[in-house]
Amino acid sequence: MIVTYPFSAVVGLADLKLALVLNAVSPRVGGVLVRGEKGTAKSTIVRALAAQLPAVDVVPGCRFACDPGAPDSECPDGPHEPGAGGVSRPAVLVELPVGASEDRLAGSLDVERALTEGVKAFEPGLLAAAHRGVLYVDEVNLLHDHLVDLLLDAAALGRCYVERESVSVRHAARFLLVGTMNPEEGELRPQLLDRFGLTVEVKASRDPEERAEVIRRRLAFDADAEAFAARWAEEESALADRIAGARARVPGVRLPDARLRQIATVCAAFEVDGLRADLVTANAALAHAAWQGRDTVTTEDVRAAARLSLPHRRRRDPFDAPGLDEALLDELLERTSQDDGPGDGGPDGEGPAGPPPGGSDGPPSGGTDGSEPPPPSKGNGGPLSGSPEDAGEAPGTPARDGRLDDERPDDGQADSGLPDDGRPDAGGTGVRVAAAGAPHRVPLLEVPGIGEGAAGRRSRSRTRHGRGTGARRPSGQLRDLHVTATMLAAAPHQRGRGRTGPGLVLRADDLREVVREGREGNLVLFVVDASGSMAARKRMSAVKAAVLSLLLDAYQRRDKVGLITFRGAGAEVALPPTSSVEAGAARLRSLPTGGRTPLAAGLMRAADVLRVERLRDPARRPLLVLVTDGRVTAGGDVDPAASLLEGTACVVVDCESGPVRLGLAVRLASRLRARLVSLDALAELGGLVRDYRKAV
Structure with a gap:
């Protein structure tokens, strides 16, 4: 028998515990998305939740877990007589593997019976197994798009439709959707993100005592799981009883009009899309009131619900970091509470109805139990927030000392030669960096031919x-x-x-x-000249805007994007190949410019990156975008380095400007058998790639 780590034994993670408990109290809340770094017990606590869910009554022998009191009229195993006797079983936790097939998720024709008996029979999938239970997706952000589409349909309709191989079946599929993800590995599609009722950001504690307690308990569990679970049996039983009591109390909880207006005001002020946020917040507030033993929703219930239901819905684009300005939330709640009349259930009306059942050691409510609330987030800015001046730079300013930037010493403090946003790089070295222009819409980038990639x-x-x-x-x-x-x-x-x-x-x-x-999906690798020549700040501002735009496009198209810069004495990977827009935006905030131009070093580093990526993902085809004026002032001969990139689809963006042009980028494009374009066409890279087939 497999013993699950006890829910009550998990140290810390108060918000995550509360979010999971609210869904256990009221499935209408709509599920939980757990975002966090590696090794933070995300999977452990989700698997422990299933043991705390109340048992369900099902029709005997029904593979689709029909409720005997209200069976599904379209159940493939039906028809079932309403009111017939049922059997009780524990709530199930069904895990959806990232590599599952469409047939495994939705179900398909029973091939064995079709081939051996010659009959048409339906074999249920994981959506049928998860009905009235929990569907858990670990690393949900890595799920294939075709499976995401099926999940979206089932979550929206509460039913699964299967139309394939002469099989036409529909059955109920209402489940609690719980997903975990590491944002460093990529973001979720907005449609799927919105389907999760609540979201929680988890991080490992920095308190040595708390970390030591986590290790102590885990070692004890690994040494003797049954004995460890027995020590926590009493707390687990009390928690299960409290959840069952709160679930029975939910239908009788009252949501006053004042609290309803409060919810609508908060959601409107945070500019969330649609009305799902309002509905989720209302259901979560009802569940929180029931969990706290109240029969009327209060402002504290609304606050606890909004903290969990709004952060992932207020992102205007993938570059915005999820979060909630809690100072603004408190201001809105206080402002709307002042208008409450007698009996509205505000802070001066109805308060908590005594201590909640089951004791006071349940999951904290994120600030309502006297604990220190999390610090306010930084608002809507996201990783690229800044003043309006950050949107771009005026090109063409000459070097301050009258010399070409390539002639200036590269001592690690090289200046760009142009005014900037006045901020040093993240490392605090004082190096001036070019601000990124505003991201723009990018036409479709297509690599020629037909591949066999991811x-x-x-x-x-x-x-x-x-x-x-x-x-x-x-x-x-x-x-x-x-x-x-x-x-x-x-x-x-x-x-x-x-x-x-x-x-x-x-x-x-x-x-x-x-x-x-x-x-x-493809790998788009930028190799960018970050030296001091040819108005480097203009080039870097435009290139940053293009890379950020491609990151946004890659987020939608499930691509990878990388960035290599070369300056001074060598080249560096400024952005390793990634599909995480947040990680990409953070790396692009500060790219220093100045120094000489080691073009060969940039090409050699690009060849190394592509070689490693072919080993990691041999089927993913790359596209190399080289942004340079073709000048070489350091690093040796370019031809040996260019030979390493033979066979790679390339585009050369010529940054040469001024009345006298040497045409060096033209020769480089010829050597790489690449399409040559000017810097002004950088925003139209989609057309360049579509023309690549003609160029070669």
């Missing part, structure tokens, strides 16, 4: 998760059986093969696999 939304690709376009005989190991085509291939030969029963007589030559075509 599923994405950019270039054409043969992929296992695309739409089926036909069937073929497998050339190797059969991985994706086309059931209908296989049966059609075998059908004409049944009499000749002596078939006498209902099952089909199959041979290896009858097997067919699905031919699929979809879209793949």
